Amino acid sequence: MKERNNIVGFFVLLIFFGLVLWFSLNSVTGELRSRQNQYPEVHFFDVGQGDASLIELNSNVQILIDGGPDKTILEHLGREMPVDDYFIDYVILSHSHADHLNGLIYVAEKYDIGRVFMGEFVNKGSGIEYFLDLINERETTLSTVELGDFLNLSGAEIYFIWSERDRGKLKDLNDTSLVFTMTINNIDIFYTGDVSWGILETNLDELGPVDILKVSHHGSKTGTSQKLIEVLKPTVSIISVGKNRYGHPHREVLGMLYDTILFRTDVDGNLSFLATSDGLKIKR
Numbered sequence: 001m002k003e004r005n006n007i008v009g010f011f012v013l014l015i016f017f018g019l020v021l022w023f024s025l026n027s028v029t030g031e032l033r034s035r036q037n038q039y040p041e042v043h044f045f046d047v048g049q050g051d052a053s054l055i056e057l058n059s060n061v062q063i064l065i066d067g068g069p070d071k072t073i074l075e076h077l078g079r080e081m082p083v084d085d086y087f088i089d090y091v092i093l094s095h096s097h098a099d100h101l102n103g104l105i106y107v108a109e110k111y112d113i114g115r116v117f118m119g120e121f122v123n124k125g126s127g128i129e130y131f132l133d134l135i136n137e138r139e140t141t142l143s144t145v146e147l148g149d150f151l152n153l154s155g156a157e158i159y160f161i162w163s164e165r166d167r168g169k170l171k172d173l174n175d176t177s178l179v180f181t182m183t184i185n186n187i188d189i190f191y192t193g194d195v196s197w198g199i200l201e202t203n204l205d206e207l208g209p210v211d212i213l214k215v216s217h218h219g220s221k222t223g224t225s226q227k228l229i230e231v232l233k234p235t236v237s238i239i240s241v242g243k244n245r246y247g248h249p250h251r252e253v254l255g256m257l258y259d260t261i262l263f264r265t266d267v268d269g270n271l272s273f274l275a276t277s278d279g280l281k282i283k284r
Contacts, residue, residue, distance in 0.1 A: 095173065
């Protein structure tokens, strides 16, 4: 009997010290994450042939822009966000194609979301309808944005230079993509969705030099023009791309970007940057 009590006591102590170690590790992890977030962080995730970008602000506020084509986004969020954090403050859906939308469905199933921003036009289909039903069930606020709208999301300033409500005016659903600049600590990031270069060139007077360009449509020649690059003068260009049958990124686009610091998620994997008071820095 005494031996049995000793065994029980041993396991009780083992569980106790295990819990102490778990809480200690989580405390250290939280402290490390806090230190890492001294400056806002900008992530572009390798989600294959699709787009997904996460902004982490100093105030532990997260902005997720698109979610890629599948549940891969959950792995990336799990690595970047605190282990006990299942709340994403803001989600921006550029447009309702599956390679931008589908990952957000998995996100909405696992995380609570504060507010979702999207354009007024969405392509009807099971994916977007399920997503909208899901965020409605979870009582997530849904906001539509229009051309010229300005948002300040906890210090991230967002200006929408394109949002088309009338699908009938457009030949391609890609051109319903939200296009916007995001400014954090005087760092300008230009998000393009999959919009065509013709749309972007009609808005050149709204554009200027940027620190980061998220290259449109996975590096397709339909999304980038030499004239556009001459106006934007991006310091860093990001092509979010995976294995595909379209030839993305196209050789012509790579040639246009030769004078920028060019990254590709299919080659370089996940990409992370710090928006410091001294400028943009690559996070190693």
